[in-house]
Amino acid sequence: MRKLAAICAVTMLLATLVALRWKRMDTVLAATASNLTLVQVDSPNAGCALGPGYTFCDEVVGAATPASVFTTQASTMVSGVGVSFVAIPGLASNFAAGDFTITNNTCSGSLAANQQCQVSVEFSPTATGLRAAALTVTDSGGNTLAVNVFGTGTNLALAPPGIPCSPGNAWGFCMTPVGGSSTAATFTVVAGTAVSGISVSLAATPGLASEFASGDFAPSNGCSALNAGATCAVNVEFTPTTAGLRAATLTVTDSSGDSTSVYLAGSTTSALAFENPQPSSNSAPCARVNLFGFCNEPSGGTTATKTYTLMNPPGGTTLTGLTITPPVPTNPPQQPAPPPSNFTPQSTTCTPTLGAGASCTINVAFTPQTTGLLQGAVTVTDAQGDIAAINLAGVGDNYSLSLASAQPQIVTIEQGQTATFNAQVTADSVFGMNGEMVTFACPNVMPNFSTCAFPTCPVSVTPNGVTSFTIVIVTSSKTTSAPAVTNPCGGRSAASLSRQPILAIYAELGCCWNRWHFPPLALIAIVLIGALGFGGALLTRHPERSFAPMLVARLQGPQRSEARMTPLRMTIILALATITALIFVGCGGHGSKATTETPTGTYPLTITGNAVDANGNAVNASRPLSFTLDVVTGK
Numbered sequence: 001m002r003k004l005a006a007i008c009a010v011t012m013l014l015a016t017l018v019a020l021r022w023k024r025m026d027t028v029l030a031a032t033a034s035n036l037t038l039v040q041v042d043s044p045n046a047g048c049a050l051g052p053g054y055t056f057c058d059e060v061v062g063a064a065t066p067a068s069v070f071t072t073q074a075s076t077m078v079s080g081v082g083v084s085f086v087a088i089p090g091l092a093s094n095f096a097a098g099d100f101t102i103t104n105n106t107c108s109g110s111l112a113a114n115q116q117c118q119v120s121v122e123f124s125p126t127a128t129g130l131r132a133a134a135l136t137v138t139d140s141g142g143n144t145l146a147v148n149v150f151g152t153g154t155n156l157a158l159a160p161p162g163i164p165c166s167p168g169n170a171w172g173f174c175m176t177p178v179g180g181s182s183t184a185a186t187f188t189v190v191a192g193t194a195v196s197g198i199s200v201s202l203a204a205t206p207g208l209a210s211e212f213a214s215g216d217f218a219p220s221n222g223c224s225a226l227n228a229g230a231t232c233a234v235n236v237e238f239t240p241t242t243a244g245l246r247a248a249t250l251t252v253t254d255s256s257g258d259s260t261s262v263y264l265a266g267s268t269t270s271a272l273a274f275e276n277p278q279p280s281s282n283s284a285p286c287a288r289v290n291l292f293g294f295c296n297e298p299s300g301g302t303t304a305t306k307t308y309t310l311m312n313p314p315g316g317t318t319l320t321g322l323t324i325t326p327p328v329p330t331n332p333p334q335q336p337a338p339p340p341s342n343f344t345p346q347s348t349t350c351t352p353t354l355g356a357g358a359s360c361t362i363n364v365a366f367t368p369q370t371t372g373l374l375q376g377a378v379t380v381t382d383a384q385g386d387i388a389a390i391n392l393a394g395v396g397d398n399y400s401l402s403l404a405s406a407q408p409q410i411v412t413i414e415q416g417q418t419a420t421f422n423a424q425v426t427a428d429s430v431f432g433m434n435g436e437m438v439t440f441a442c443p444n445v446m447p448n449f450s451t452c453a454f455p456t457c458p459v460s461v462t463p464n465g466v467t468s469f470t471i472v473i474v475t476s477s478k479t480t481s482a483p484a485v486t487n488p489c490g491g492r493s494a495a496s497l498s499r500q501p502i503l504a505i506y507a508e509l510g511c512c513w514n515r516w517h518f519p520p521l522a523l524i525a526i527v528l529i530g531a532l533g534f535g536g537a538l539l540t541r542h543p544e545r546s547f548a549p550m551l552v553a554r555l556q557g558p559q560r561s562e563a564r565m566t567p568l569r570m571t572i573i574l575a576l577a578t579i580t581a582l583i584f585v586g587c588g589g590h591g592s593k594a595t596t597e598t599p600t601g602t603y604p605l606t607i608t609g610n611a612v613d614a615n616g617n618a619v620n621a622s623r624p625l626s627f628t629l630d631v632v633t634g635k
Contacts, residue, residue: 035078036137036145039116040071044162056123056151057159058260060192064124065151065159067103071118072137072145074111080140083107083119085133088148088433090463098124099131100149107137125153146614148434155192156258158234158250161185170205170247170263170391173238177269181218182238187262189234189252191226197255198223200234205263208247208375208391215239216246217264223252238266245377245389265391271316272354272380272388275309294366294394296434298611301621305346305363308390310380314357321383322352324362342368343376343392350380368396371428397430399438399461401609401625404468409627415597415634416477421627425459425467425609432461435614440469440489443605447631449476449598457489458612471607471627475598477634482598603629 041054044066059065074081083105087095101124107117125131131153137145160171176182189198200221204212218239223232240246244267251261267273297303312319326341327334328348344367350360368374374396379389403409404422411419425438437460442452453472461467474482606626611619 035075035141035143036139037073037075038070038145038147039073040069042069042071044068054147054149056149057262058152058154058157059123059125060155060157060190061125061128061153062192063157063190064101064122067120067122069104069118069120070135070147071116072107073114073116074139076113077111078139078141078143079110080138081107081109081111081117082138084136084138086136088132088134090429090433090465091130091132094130094132096126096131098126099151099153100124100133100135111139121149123149123151125151128153128155146435152260154258154260155256156195156198156252156254156260157190157192158252158260158262159188159190160262161187170265173264173266175267175269175273176238176240178240178243180239182266184220184235184237187234187236187250189223189226189232189260191228191230191254193228194226195254195256195258196225198225198232199253201251201253202248202264203251205247205249206373206375208245208377211245211247211377211389211391213241213246215241216266217248217250219250236264238264240266240268243268243270243385244379244387245391247377247391267389268387270386270388271312271319271384272382272386273311273313274388274390275311275359294392295613296395296397296430296436297366297368297619298431298621299368299370299396299398301368301611301619302344303366303394303620305365308362308364308378309359310350310354310362310388311359312354312356316356317384318356319354319382319384319386320352321381322350322354323381324348324350325379325381328362340367340369341376342366342370342374342394342396343378345378354382364390364392366392366394368394371396371398371430395430397433397436398428399431399609399611399623400426401438401607401623402426403625403627410602410630411628412630412632413475414477414632415475415600416480417475417634419473419475419629421471421473423469423471423625425461425469427461427463427465427467429464431611432463432465435460436619437461437612437614437616438467438609439612440471441608441610443607446473446605447475447598447601447603447629449482449596450474451482451485452607453485454489458616473605473629475631477597597634598631600631600633603631605629 054068054070056065056068083102085095085097085100101122102119103122104118104120107119111117119135119137121135123131129152131151133149134146135149171185173182173185198221200219200223202214202217202219216239218237220235223234226232234250234252236250238246246266246268248264249261250264251259253259294303294306324345326344327338328345344365346363346365348360348362350362354360362378362380364378366374372395373393375391375393377389377391379387381387402424404424407422411421413419437458439458440454446452451474453474454469455472456469459467459469476482604626605628606624609623609625611621611623613619
């Protein structure tokens with residue numbers, strides 16, 4: 001019985017402390033990933049223009065490209081699976097129901113755990129110019145998978161010749177020695193209406209000017225004029241003029257101003273070579289993936305890394321002096337620091353020496369320094385004169401935080417009052433296109449005995465749009481405490497650990513210094529419990545003098561009638577019960593509170609906006625917003 005009493009008392013104490021601590025905990029929004037995952041895209045043409053999603057090659061209005069197959073997998077059993085096309089936020093004017101056509105669809109009904117289904121999609125533009133849509137797979141459980149698909153409707157289209165040797169960001173030629181010539185690849189030119197004056201040209205690919213020379217590719221133009229629906233061929237050979245990655249943009253134009261382009265890439269034979277990453281190498285949390293590059297990323301941010309494998313083919317010799325450009329960050333940092341790049345190797349298993357038949361990996365992140373479509377390369381050289389490079393692409397976007405136009409920078413309130421700051425998120429033409437959102441973090445240093453909250457968090461944004469949100473700062477007076485924070489993005493407790501550590505500890509227990517209060521009935525209860533504790537101690541020392549010896553015998557148990565409960569144990573049990581009552585009454589009772597007010601003063605505050613993807617995963621790009629709170633003496 002005494003053990004049970006002790007357990008009950010201790011349990012009540014711990015439960016009380018946990019309950020009080022729980023009341024002060026912030027509620028954090030838990031983001032969950034979809035049960036539907038894009039696992040592969042099989043495309044007949046890999047030479048399409050790059051962009052913030054899957055991009056089909058140009059096509060004339062009224063015709064259709066070869067179908068690309070999107071493979072989706074369910075991580076758990078799902079039902080009510082369906083597929084549709086919807087407009088991408090911010091690009092509604094570029095969407096029409098017939099721009100993309102589903103030619104085959106097995107994503108319907110139910111899918112078992114780990115079962116895959118396929119959707120075959122053709123690009124069939126209904127108008128010229130950019131056409132855009134979100135290919136969306138949903139189920140009855142609310143899971144959604146969306147992939148942005150793009151294409152350009154033209155009067156003159158250029159179709160690459162099927163699957164190339166090295167799929168990736170551009171139509172790739174097989175390795176060719178410097179001064180040599182590859183087998184010609186045939187590109188088909190298609191006219192929607194009659195055209196004349198067809199010409200072919202080569203130019204540097206944006207971001208890859210250093211990898212371009214006019215003699216790296218040799219096109220032969222067999223086209224001059226075309227009737228509506230007619231085709232002609234342009235043959236292109238890879239004729240590298242120097243070692244390493246070579247890149248160019250092949251463009252076909254006519255006298256009417258129609259134009260269509262395709263990216264070209266090739267590498268020279270070398271003891272060093274990169275394995276080609278698959279188009280589906282982007283991580284699943286990227287809601288609408290850029291299959292041939294990195295996911296969209298705000299400028300100044302950092303994506304998750306992608307791993308590339310560098311090989312020294314078997315049968316060769318050991319390579320020495322391996323150098324990676326841009327360089328991998330060192331600790332301590334390299335001095336002078338290299339200029340920032342759009343694609344940064346974050347880590348590597350490569351050492352300066354690579355044996356024959358060996359391989360190593362380089363982990364690369366997209367670190368955009370500006371916005372828009374960005375391309376670049378990571379190159380590796382050795383002391384033997386070999387060069388290997390991987391062509392990379394990604395889209396940089398941007399967002400910012402600011403106070404609303406009518407919101408003053410400084411808000412003055414009395415102790416115990418609430419200050420509300422109206423603010424907004426401004427997105428560029430790309431941020432939000434893939435379902436990105438913004439969460440918020442309260443200032444690291446808050447005024448003592450105040451709380452911070454965001455009534456709406458996270459906020460969804462629209463490309464080229466402005467989204468409003470509010471920041472709420474609540475202060476305390478002598479009689480009113482700032483409430484516990486329950487907003488989804490978290491907040492700060494009423495006492496600041498950095499400024500008032502002892503008070504903060506009491507605050508976390510729900511009993512701040514000077515905050516205890518005892519209503520009349522509570523005082524009576526405390527006196528009774530104290531008397532019971534004192535009386536219990538006497539009972540354990542002198543039970544023969546007790547006015548209730550039967551009670552003592554009952555407490556001691558039927559098997560221990562001659563034994564005596566030790567005074568220390570009985571005193572501890574009743575003392576714990578008394579402390580529990582004090583906490584319940586002193587910290588959780590009702591009536592007028594005596595608390596500590598938020599100190600007066602002017603407080604510069606800064607919140608942080610953090611970008612997350614559609615699944616709530618951090619995009620590693622934050623933006624600050626500063627404002628000022630002025631607290632004056634309450635009446």
